[in-house]
Amino acid sequence: MRILMFGRGVIATIYGQAFQEAGHDVEFLVRPGRAAEYGESVQTDLIDTRRALRGQRTASTFKTRLRESVELENEFDLVVLSVGHHQLREAAAYLAPRVGAATVLVFGNVWDEPLAAVAPIPANQVIFGFPQAGGGFTDDGVLHGGLLRSVILGTTGASPSRRELTVRAAFQxxxxxxxxxxxxxxxLWLHFASDAGMFSQALKSGGLANMIGDRRALREAFLTSRELLPVLKERGVDLRRHPEAMLPYRLPRLTGTAFALATLVLPIARASLAAHTDPNVAEPRAVLDDALRTSRQLNIATPRLEQSVR
Structure with a gap:
């Protein structure tokens, strides 16, 4: 399959490498001037759980094919769009006249109405999913992080569409x-709320990496996220459909302790958080600002969130 990864960030790099190693024809679309900056290869140091629950550490260098523009329609079968939620509209506007018949997998945070966030890409070509990986680049350009053995993919009906089957097959x-x-x-909106809580606490802790093993910080993160549940309900989310995702909000003290222990015991959790060192990058700030903007528009009080962005 011909796959275009939109950007060469953490998620695009991790899954682009996985696709390439599985035999797919993978290219990375980067901003003008970035191809020379990035070079022809990237080093990764990952905790990979595809073969073992606790994960196997793998360090490797893989060749990347970078391009700075897409000129022709129908060059690709699949476009993986994994950018910050605040960049989705710009990315969609660029892709729409160039995507041809390709399936577009929106693979990350979304806070607007999902299809509106990626218009004018045709709705029947879009699939929404979420990665189960994370990490960050160090100053020397090495990507450190972790890869879980599964990904989340949205479904559109009882019988998967041809596009859904194609995307599933690529990951499998x-x-x-x-x-x-x-x-x-x-x-997606529940996960966004979770991220808002984590990022709000990261600002106080000096970064996500400093939250490893910190029960109090993780508990506060879940309490901040819980403030956004009324926002989700007001926006039409049926929280009863997500019992597993709701558990941390119902038991923040217990969940904070469990997550703190997980970050100490599980190599993949520790590696993913340890790779995040800067709490002030654009995406975390945009998550906090947009969550707060929506809660204000709906006149729903979120005092912890308000305090975190002052």
């Missing part, structure tokens, strides 16, 4: 399992 060929989510809109 890369050794990844599929977790289906019927209410992808609600799931």
């Amino acid at each position: 060929q890369a050794g990844l399992r599929i977790k289906e989510e019927a209410d992808m809109r609600g799931w």
Whole structure:
């Protein structure tokens, strides 16, 4: 399959490598001037759980094919769009006249109505999913992080469409399992709320890496996220459809302790958080600002969130 990864960030790099190693023809679309900056290869140092639950550390260098523009329609079968939620509209506007018949997998945070966030890409070509990986680049250009054995993919009906089957097959060929989510809109917004809580606490802690093993910080993160649940309900999310995702909000003290222990015991959790060193990058700030903007528009009080962005 011909796959275009939009950008060469953390998620695009991790999954682009997995796709390439599975035999797919992978290219990375980068901004003008970035190809020379990035070079022809990238080093990764990952905790990979595809073969073992606790993960196997793999360090490797893989060749990347970078391009700075897309000129022709129908060059690719699949475009993986994994950018900050605040960059989705710009990315969609660029891709829409160039995407041809390709399937577009929106693979990351969304806070607007999902299809509106990526208009004018045709709705029947779009699939929403979420990665189960994370990490960050160090100053020497090495990507450190972790890769879980599954990904989240939204479903559109009882019988998967041809496009859904194609995307599933690409991930499965890369050794990844599929977790289906019927209410992808609600799931994405719940995850966004979770991120808002984590990022709000990261500002106080000096970064996500400093939250490793910190029960109090993780508990506060879940309490901040819980403030956004009324926002989600007001926006039409049926929280009863997501019992597993709701557990941390119902038991923040217990969940904070469990997550703190997980960051100490599980190599993949520790590696993913340890790779995040700067709490002031654009995406975390945009998550906090947009969550707060929506809560204000709906006149729903979020005092912890308000305090975190002052």
